[in-house]
Amino acid sequence: MFNELCCEDKTYRNLVGGKWMDSKTNKFIEIHSPIDGSLVGKVPSMSREEVDEVIKNSKEAQKTWRDVPVNKRAEILYKAADILDERAEEIGAVMALEIAKDIKSAVSEVTRTADYIRFTADAAKAMEGEAIPGDSFPGFKRSKISYVNRVPLGVVLAISPFNYPVNLSASKVAPAVVGGNSVLLKPPTQGSISALFLAQVFKAAGLPDGVLNTVTGKGSEIGDYIVKHTDIDFINFTGSTSVGYHISEITAMKPQLLELGGKDAAIVLEDADLEHAADNIVSGAFSYSGQRCTAVKRILVVDSVADKLVELLKDRIVKLKSGDPREEGTVIVPLIDNKAADFVMELVEDALSKGAKRVIGEKRKDNFVEAMLFDNVTLDMRIAWEEPFGPILPVIRIKNIDEAIDIANRSEYGLQSSVFTKDIDKAFYIADKLEVGTVQVNNKTERGPDHFPFLGVKSSGMGTQGIRYSIEAMTRPKAVVLNLNK
Known part of the structure; x- marks a missing residue:
């Protein structure tokens, strides 16, 4: 046929x-x-x-x-x-x-x-x-x-x-x-x-x-x-x-x-179920090596729970299978080409030169880049703002909800955001303030179901x-x- x-x-x-x-x-x-x-x-x-x-x-x-x-x-x-x-x-x-x-x-x-x-x-x-x-x-x-x-x-x-x-x-x-x-x-x-x-x-x-x-x-x-x-x-x-x-x-x-494009943020509050948040964030950030417009591309986490969340993320990332995508269970795969990998590593090198802490991941071979997690990312780093389209995830520590909203909204993009909290009032407060097309509450950023509206604002579409x-x-x-x- x-x-x-x-x-x-x-x-x-x-x-x-x-x-x-x-x-x-x-x-x-x-x-x-x-x-x-x-x-x-x-x-x-x-x-x-x-x-x-x-x-x-x-x-x-x-x-x-x-x-x-x-x-x-x-x-x-x-x-x-x-x-x-x-x-x-x-x-x-x-x-x-x-x-x-x-x-x-x-x-x-x-x-x-x-x-x-x-x-x-x-x-x-x-x-x-x-x-x-x-x-x-x-x-x-x-x-x-x-x-x-x-x-x-x-x-x-x-x-x-x-x-x-x-x-x-x-x-x-x-x-x-x-x-x-x-x-x-x-x-x-x-x-x-x-x-x-x-x-x-x-x-x-x-x-x-x-x-x-x-x-x-x-x-x-x-x-x-x-x-x-x-x-x-x-x-x-x-x-x-x-x-x-x-x-x-x-x-x-x-x-x-x-x-x-997008620079989707996962906002994690102090009352969030951190195990659930970590599961969703890792899945949302690293499936298909992050080559998705709706991938989780940065974490904005309240400082009081940041250490715990980073450890939970590290524990999950280290278990991700890397290699040939034709093998069952592989998550971290080669990027689409060497140019894509070059760009990812540019963001990595910029972040490290400005004081970001590498938690896990460092290797790059040709167009394959390991899953990487960075802590203590600051707003002067390119990784805080640019869309990597690769398996790298920055953690930005915040003091409170309003700081999270401010940082999220300063992005040129406005596709989606996630909010992890047990307080529905806080969830709706943040959702109302975020300049994005969709806010996911207690879930990773993602497309679908396909009959839901899907849209971006600002430079996202x-x-x-x-x-x-x-x-x-x-x-x-x-x-x-x-x-x-x-």
């Missing part, structure tokens, strides 16, 4: 107009595994001319797709979800090799994506229009009635990140197509093969030709061209804050949904995701006013 994706020499194709197309330029990007450097495959490096053809195809396909009833669109999503479940082990293995995600999390990402797609189909069928009587507004009579429906925006550009190449591609594709849009999927370079498998799943489920097309290539060569293209009607992007700002700047007046919210973001209300008489 998946053989049409690539040739024997591991050269992959793009899905264009329902067919798997070879590169016309004969230029390819080699994808090497972060685990051992082995060749995973080669994907086409598409030209601007090829991009024009793909977008034209998407635009034409959308004209027909928009008229397909929602229940028919939903049936295709249900089929796609079933196929994903059937292929979870296979696609998970590809993902583990391509992006060095531990095998358990990789397979879980695929099955979670299947659930996401099913729920998207359910949500779309449950969304209804409304009739608004005119006489509810002063000065108007019952003779006016507005019938309001949601209609698609057109061609959606979906740009997904390396760390969740299946889930964060599907979370853009499924709400867009069920809303009547066509989608141009631009996966990350590292992670593109996993995303192409997802595209094949949608094709196998019966999605009409051209409703989902894929484009692979270097962002430096075709990225700006795609996002600025006049026939792209909406941009749904997940990635770095710097790229998000760039997209926003060069696409004036083009609607978009941006999911960017723009717009709201979550299944119903995503469908609404990629459709618009359209009103038809019925005038019964004059």
Whole structure:
């Protein structure tokens, strides 16, 4: 079923107009595994001319797709979800090799994506229009009635990140197509093969030709061209804050949904269950080596319980299994590339030079970095503010709640925060003051359940995701006013 994706020499194709197309330029990007450097495959490096053809195809396909009833669109999503479940082990293995995600999390990402797609189909069928009587507004009579429906925006550009190449591609594709849009999927370079498998799943489920097309290539060569293209009607992007700002700047007046970086804080008060807090923080900070926007990236702990918490964290971190992500139970895995590891070590060296205490972890070999914990981190250290996207965790000691709020809010980011306390009044007080999209009480920062709203403020993003919210973001209300008489 998946053989049409690539040739024997591991050269992959793009899905264009329902067919798997070879590169016309004969230029390819080699994808090497972060685990051992082995060749995973080669994907086409598409030209601007090829991009024009793909977008034209998407635009034409959308004209027909928009008229397909929602229940028919939903049936295709249900089929796609079933196929994903059937292929979870296979696609998970590809993902583990391509992006060095531990095998358990990789397979879980695929099955979670299947659930996401099913729920998207359910949500779309449950969304209804409304009739608004005119006489509810002063000065108007019952003779006016507005019938309001949601209609698609057109061609959606979906740009997904390396760390969740299946889930964060599907979370853009499924709400867009069920809303009547066509989608141009631009996966990350590292992670593109996993995303192409997802595209094949949608094709196998019966999605009409051209409703989902894929484009692979270097962002430096075709990225700006795609996002600025006049026939792209909406941009749904997940990635770095710097790229998000760039997209926003060069696409004036083009609607978009941006999911960017974070510097999520775990605030631990003196009355917290420290064992529970330590379990959550370690899981939240170090799974997939911290390469998640919602990872716990700093701890703000009241000084009176800081020593105890640090010991509990150390005890748990030392037990984390490191190494090959294809081995069961591995948590600390190679980072996506050497550049990522270089940046992590820059933050480490800066912190140590300014007096941070290294509690555990010190080794780095190529793109592998050990899990590291730092105590006595001060606000003049880069690690207190910058997003590492790696397995390093700083502990900042605080005097009281208000200091924690102040430090948390001084960040340029505003994705999520956690608050660990047994006092519900303190939890709500802090939650009310924090400038973030979501506050987790007595739990690690994390995405989901997927029907909850997911959003960032400040440099963490723009717009709201979550299944119903995503469908609404990629459709618009359209009103038809019925005038019964004059």
